Amino acid sequence: MDRGDVSVTTDELSREFGTTVALDGVDLDLHDPEILGLAGPNGSGKTTLIRCLLGLLAPTAGTSTINGVASLELGPEERSQIGFMPQREAVYGDLTARENVSFFARLYGLSDRDAAVERALSFVDLTDRADERVRNFSGGMIRRVSLACTVVHDPAVVILDEPTVGLDPELRASMWRGFREWREAGAIVIVSTHYLGEATNCDRVLFLRDGRVLALDTPDAFLQATGTDDLEDAFLELLEGQ
Structure with a gap:
């Protein structure tokens, strides 16, 4: 597939469910092939962000686009450039x-x-x-x-919601090799995970907490800034600094 120019953006993206703020002013600007990790504990807003990006959920405020098209306006042609793997099973058992x-x-x-x-x-x-x-x-x-x-x-944009849950370490490593191959072929790959250890495979990591962007940087930059040896400890250091 000729992927052409790929991009994923959000601008002050917010989503509320009643009195619960699931996303609070998330900004994202991806214009080059890369693997972006969405990391954070359960309830941090990872899945809500993905659903808004895909146009499956309307934001309360702000905007998002994929390949220059507003998420809520994605049609069949635009969606043919997107691959999405949800958390729940989306295949037919029979x-x-x-x-x-x-x-x-x-x-x-x-x-x-x-x-x-x-x-x-x-x-x-x-x-x-x-x-x-x-x-x-x-x-x-x-x-x-x-x-x-x-x-x-x-697809040119691949969005994976907890893709490695339940997989053995060998297959998990194999999948990450595949993600890197897609990146090298010109795709944007967005991977949500609560396994912070495997987020070191990403080019950059977006840490979410309570729907807010806690930090966005490379794994090495996080480790260096916090003086820690792994991303789980780095995340805890970032939390303490808030």
């Missing part, structure tokens, strides 16, 4: 892994669907079990099928 991925490839109108499906299955290391029904898979394997469905159309 279908095989291959049938699930093929279904999503067909939705995107891929011309060489079979080849795209095989590449996606290989990426998540499911080629040998591609013809088994998903309902018989473990939770981790279902995540792998979901990821294959997310990237089968080679």
Whole structure:
């Protein structure tokens, strides 16, 4: 896919649910290929930010865009450039892994669907079990099928909400290698995680707390600024400094 210019932006993005402030003036400006980690504890606003970016949730205030198009105005053509993997299962248990991925490839109108499906299955290391029904898979394997469905159309912007939950360390490392390959091919990859240790794989990390941006920088810069050895300790230092 010719990705062209990629970008993800937010400007004073805010979202309230009644009296609860889920996002509070989040600014983001991505105009080059990179892996951005969204990090923070449960309830920090990671999923709300993702839903606003995708136009699945209208903000209370502020704006967001993907590839220059306002999130709430994303149409079929713009969405064909986006891959999204939600936290919850988004695959069909009665279908095989291959049938699930093929279904999503067909939705995107891929011309060489079979080849795209095989590449996606290989990426998540499911080629040998591609013809088994998903309902018989473990939770981790279902995540792998979901990821294959997310990237089968080679999107320019990939947004992953807790993609490595339930995966063993070897497969988790393999996925991060894949994320870096997408970045090198010109994609923006946004990965939310509460595993702060794996956020060191990101080019930059956006720390969220109570819907606010606590800090945005490279992993090395966080470690150097806080004098710590890992990002979990760095995050705690940042919290104490507020």
